[in-house]
Amino acid sequence: MKNEANKIVNALKAKKLRVTPQRFAVYANLLSRTDHPTAEEILRDLNENTPTSSQATVYSSLQALRKAGLLREVLLEPGICRYDANIEPHHHFRCRCCGVIKDLPWETFASVNLEGLPPGIKAERYEVIVEGVCDRCE
8 A cells, every 4th residue: 555655655755746735636436436426426535434535635736637648538528527547558448338448459441541530730640549349338
């Protein structure tokens, strides 16, 4: 447990972020999960036992972590921003029935030629979002 805490502190310091209890808690929460939570879900988790975090603090922590490159925002459904601490290139699957989200390995799809885009568009990255039905809902 202490080793994990040291990794989180070192990751924050490496990105020149001040290590605050709230930022630590938000990042630790994200690292412990694979379900791509919303800010509200993170807040609910953090306040489950001892309510100490505010919505504003969670949002500001998430934005600081995102700007530092420690997490990314994932937009898989209209109007809902989810967060992912897996910053390695990968794609996503979302079940249209139950809403479960799963990471898909980068190698799942052949690479996309970003040089073939229309003039005036400069792509910096891409990801494939697959929607369908998971095996539990099928």
